Amino acid sequence: MLTRSLVAAALFALACPALAQGAKVAFGGMSQDTSAPVEVSADSLEVNQTDGTALYTGNVIIGQGEMRLAAPRVLVVYSDNQDRIERLEATGGVTLVSGKEAAEAERADYNIDTGTVVMTGNVLLTQGNNALTSERMVVNLDDGTAQMSGRVKTVIQNGSGKEQQ
Numbered sequence: 001m002l003t004r005s006l007v008a009a010a011l012f013a014l015a016c017p018a019l020a021q022g023a024k025v026a027f028g029g030m031s032q033d034t035s036a037p038v039e040v041s042a043d044s045l046e047v048n049q050t051d052g053t054a055l056y057t058g059n060v061i062i063g064q065g066e067m068r069l070a071a072p073r074v075l076v077v078y079s080d081n082q083d084r085i086e087r088l089e090a091t092g093g094v095t096l097v098s099g100k101e102a103a104e105a106e107r108a109d110y111n112i113d114t115g116t117v118v119m120t121g122n123v124l125l126t127q128g129n130n131a132l133t134s135e136r137m138v139v140n141l142d143d144g145t146a147q148m149s150g151r152v153k154t155v156i157q158n159g160s161g162k163e164q165q
Contacts, residue, residue, distance in 0.1 A: 038063070038088075040056055040060065041060070042058055043060075054078070056076065058072065060090070062074060062090075066099060067096070067098045067141070068095075068097045069090060069097075070094070070095045075089040090107065090110070096119065101126065103137065105119035118137075123135065132148060132152065132155075134151060134152040
């Protein structure tokens with residue numbers, strides 16, 4: 001029991017600098033192919049040819065390779081010549097899943113050219129039994145990492161699978 005307490009204290013001590021300054025974590029287990037096609041499904045679609053946008057609403061699900069994003073509303077912004085998607089702006093409660101990891105936030109902005117997803121507002125990242133929360137998370141899909149900032153909190157399970165008393 002004392003050993004578990006010491007390990008927990010050591011993990012907490014290691015996590016404390018991350019709580020104050022932000023945390024860099026792995027996300028998705030493998031890098032994302034940002035050149036893969038993007039597939040979007042939703043209940044409705046409004047296209048605006050003037051500004052080069054498309055607004056998907058209602059049960060929006062977006063897939064690219066192994067990554068899935070779900071939200072009630074997603075604005076798709078096309079390039080100037082409207083031949084490719086530049087970015088996606090998801091709002092209303094967003095879930096991003098990659099591999100065995102999942103993240104939730106109020107908003108997510110995905111820049112396809114840079115391969116980054118910026119999630120803001122009550123961010124929750126789950127990795128197996130572990131959870132991290134923050135106000136902002138920037139996911140780099142090219143290298144499979146994420147940077148969390150804004151009062152980061154980490155809950156690390158001891159891995160035994162048994163409840164502690």
